[in-house]
Amino acid sequence: MDIGIIGLPNSGKTTLFNALTRGTVETAGYTSGRMEVHTAIVQVPDPRLDRLGDMFRPKKLTHAHITYRDIAGLARGIGEAGGLAGPLLNEIGQNDALLLVVRAFEDPNILHPEESIDPARDIELVETELMLNDMLIITKRLERIDQRVGKGGDPKEVAAMKREREILARLLEHLETERPLREFELAPDEEKLLRGFSLLSQKPLLVVLNIDEDADERMAEAFSTPTRPAIALRGQLEAELAQMEPDEAAEFLAEFGIEEPGFNRVIRASYELMDVISFFTVSEEEVRSWTIRKGATALDAAAAVHSDLARGFIRAEVIAFDELVAAGSLAEARRRGLLRLEGKEYVVQDGEIVHIRFAL
Ligand SMILES: Nc1nc2c(ncn2[C@@H]2O[C@H](COP(=O)(O)OP(=O)(O)OP(=O)(O)O)[C@@H](O)[C@H]2O)c(=O)[nH]1
Ligand SMILES: [Mg+2]
Structure with a gap:
């Protein structure tokens, strides 16, 4: 799962990236003129996995990752411009979800491209660029469809194109009301059709307000909508925190009265953004968290672990996390008959421990 960090120049994207990934990418200066992308893989913190680690003492503990x-x-106007815009928009389009960093910190020494601090305006500005990009893509596609349909040809193909045209026209209409495609309910076949387009305003989006050290985190609530959550993070402080040794970090957190590093909150929120759940596999070798989409079946879970498990699937042995913890061990849970046997179609629930029985 890839999450792209986007936002206006100097909003604190690289600062946040460093906080999330404990990285040390240079932040100073105005880098936006250059097309560069930094990538890092991050473990998703999950107290349940740690608990299972304590229980099974495996050689390896593997977290879900992002x-x-x-x-x-x-920046403003990029959706319609040439030059950098193409590769940049491609780069954004490759991600499963987007994290929009919005500047909410005051600092006279750091230039704001719009020359004032106004998070609501900046969110709207970026959303508009995403929507303009989508309108452009859809309009181009509609033109091509019209040309092709005009030429006639295989009736089946023409019918499919007309269907596509009808869906795209509805999307365009929606975008013209200045609402992102995230807010457009798609039927499953429509969603499938759109997958290849990587429309940007359709991607799940998390707003991260980059706030001052002494600002109130609750200010994020005002920027949150049902289809676009928002959280606040002290970017600079968190980037510093991410560089500290554990002892030093603990002391630092205590001093500021913070329970948990904010970057953990952002990592979890970005994980949840993608409509996924975790299930666990356990053994003495490895205790591991796996990521599947919400609603995925036991067979999907098997396939996530290994294609052989899906091919030779017989049954899944399943137990809820809380039940296993209450029983104290897998053996005890089994003795109490808490392990359920489920078939291929079973919908896996978040936090379940799953063991696939299979034969090849
Ligand atoms: N005071 C303050 N400064 C910050 C904060 N976050 C970032 N900065 C500073 O703002 C400047 C820009 O931060 P970056 O993280 O490089 O911003 P960016 O969005 O990656 O910028 P571009 O890559 O140029 O688009 C740097 O000098 C940071 O040190 C913050 O929370 N408070
Ligand atoms: Mg940067």
Whole structure:
């Protein structure tokens, strides 16, 4: 799962990237003129996995992970411009979800491309660029369809194109009301059709307000909508925190009265953004967290682990996390008959421990 970090120049994208990934990419200066992308893989913190680690003492403990990509330089007008815009928009389009960094910190020494601090305006500005990009893509596609349909040809193909034209026209209409495609309910076949287009305003989006050290985190609530959550993070402080040794970090957190590093919150929120759940596999070798989409079946879970498990699938042995913890061990859970046997179609629930029985 890839998450692209986007936002206006100097909003703190690289600072946030460093905080999330404990990286040390240079932040100073105005890098947006250059097309550069930094990538890092981050483990998703999960207390349940740690608990299972304590229980099974495996040789290896493997977290779910997210790939973050720091993408420089989204600015006003880029959706319609040439030059950098093409590769940049491609770069954004490759991600499963987007994290929009919005400047909410005051600092007279750091230039704001719009010359004032106004998070609501900046969010709207970026959303508009995403929507303009989508309108452009859809309009181009519609033109091509019209040309092709005009030429006639295989009736089946023509019918499919007309269907596509009808869907795209509805999307365009929606975009013209200045609402992102995230807010457009798609039928499954429509979603499938659109997958290849990588429309940007359709991607799940998390707003991260980059706030001052002494600002109130709750200010994020005002920027949150049902289809676009928002959280606040003290970017600079968190980037410093991410560089500290554990002892030093603990002391630092205590001093500021912070319970948990904010970057953990952002990592979890970006994980949840993608409509996924985790299930666990356990053994003495490895205790591991796996990521599947919400609603995925036991067979999907098997396939996530290994294609052989899906091919030779017989049954899944399943137990909820809380039940296993209450039983104290897998053996005890089994003795109490808490392990359920489920078939291919079973919908896996978040946090379940799953063991696939299979034969090849
Ligand atoms: N005071 C303050 N400065 C910050 C904060 N976050 C970032 N900065 C500073 O703002 C400047 C820009 O931060 P970056 O993280 O490089 O911003 P960016 O969005 O990656 O910028 P571009 O890559 O140029 O688009 C740097 O000098 C940072 O040190 C913050 O929370 N408070
Ligand atoms: Mg940067």
